[in-house]
Amino acid sequence: xxxxQGNRTILCxxxxxxEQRARLEAAxxxxxxxxxxxxxxxxxxxxxxxxxxxxxxxxxxxxxPRLAFxxxxxxxxxxxxxLAPTTxxxxxxxxxxxxxxxxxxxxxxxxxxxxxxxxxxxxxxEWVDEGSATSLVEANVLVMGCGNIGCAFAHLVRAxxxxxxxxxxxxxxxxxxxxxxxxxxDLERVLPDMDVVVSFLPSGPSTxxxxxxxxxxxxxxxxxxxxxxxxxxxxxxxxxxxxxxxxIAAAAIDVATPxxxxxxxxxxxxxxxxxxxxxxxxxxxxxxLANVVDICIENAGRFVRGEQPRNLVSRG
Numbered sequence: 001x002x003x004x005q006g007n008r009t010i011l012c013x014x015x016x017x018x019e020q021r022a023r024l025e026a027a028x029x030x031x032x033x034x035x036x037x038x039x040x041x042x043x044x045x046x047x048x049x050x051x052x053x054x055x056x057x058x059x060x061x062x063x064x065p066r067l068a069f070x071x072x073x074x075x076x077x078x079x080x081x082x083l084a085p086t087t088x089x090x091x092x093x094x095x096x097x098x099x100x101x102x103x104x105x106x107x108x109x110x111x112x113x114x115x116x117x118x119x120x121x122x123x124x125x126e127w128v129d130e131g132s133a134t135s136l137v138e139a140n141v142l143v144m145g146c147g148n149i150g151c152a153f154a155h156l157v158r159a160x161x162x163x164x165x166x167x168x169x170x171x172x173x174x175x176x177x178x179x180x181x182x183x184x185x186d187l188e189r190v191l192p193d194m195d196v197v198v199s200f201l202p203s204g205p206s207t208x209x210x211x212x213x214x215x216x217x218x219x220x221x222x223x224x225x226x227x228x229x230x231x232x233x234x235x236x237x238x239x240x241x242x243x244x245x246x247x248i249a250a251a252a253i254d255v256a257t258p259x260x261x262x263x264x265x266x267x268x269x270x271x272x273x274x275x276x277x278x279x280x281x282x283x284x285x286x287x288x289l290a291n292v293v294d295i296c297i298e299n300a301g302r303f304v305r306g307e308q309p310r311n312l313v314s315r316g
């Protein structure tokens with residue numbers, strides 16, 4: 001049991017309505033709460049806080065020895081730098097499964113039904129039949145990254161008739177919603193049989209650049225690739241060449257390197273590539289913000305009561 005943490009200052013930059021603020025205040029008795037936004041929170045506020053709820057920029061925190069607990073509003077923590085070793089860090093894992101999985105499914109169906117081509121024809125007032133389409137029924141789908149989001153996506157495509165292989169760091173258990181499990185070491189064997197490859201992987205030394213020229217060369221020429229995890233996964237020049245050379249049928253990305261994707265990037269001109277500007281997550285779906293707020297309130301309360309917060313990030 002952790003020591004109780006009352007009489008602390010909380011900086012909250014997650015948008016909350018009056019009812020949600022009342023719940024937060026009830027969960028953290030004895031604490032002083034300052035409400036701000038990610039943009040408007042000052043370094044002075046961040047340095048004075050014992051608890052921060054939301055993704056305050058790392059440079060504003062600057063290794064504050066006072067900061068005891070930081071609850072992120074994001075599912076990933078790879079962008080948070082410079083925290084003091086004593087600071088506990090938790091993510092909002094579990095908040096984004098519905099939003100990101102639905103966006104990824106929409107991107108995939110857009111590719112499979114060639115909707116992106118019909119939208120181009122509509123813009124040019126052209127009545128053109130683009131021919132055959134494909135289906136998820138009996139399709140082999142590889143889901144790279146089987147956390148909350150990946151498993152939510154697996155459930156969606158499996159319900160539409162797909163056979164799903166989930167890729168995890170270890171193959172000790174089949175992920176929820178999947179038919180089989182594999183690891184990154186199995187990619188060379190698995191990729192040639194996949195009709196769809198979708199990634200929700202985080203950024204890191206083991207994932208950055210994983211989707212390179214060799215990766216796309218192993219895929220079927222009829223296969224689709226969707227990335228809704230991190231842009232650093234993909235060698236973007238290799239993706240461009242794979243698409244333009246017909247090594248894969250089409251692709252969609254919600255993430256890129258860098259972001260925003262520069263206006264002169266050659267990716268914008270690739271006909272069989274759909275690009276959305278990192279909008280799968282965020283608060284674009286109202287339920288996502290409600291989920292994030294619930295996690296913030298629960299974990300702030302747990303920390304103040306001396307209990308261990310959920311979704312702790314291992315920083316060892």
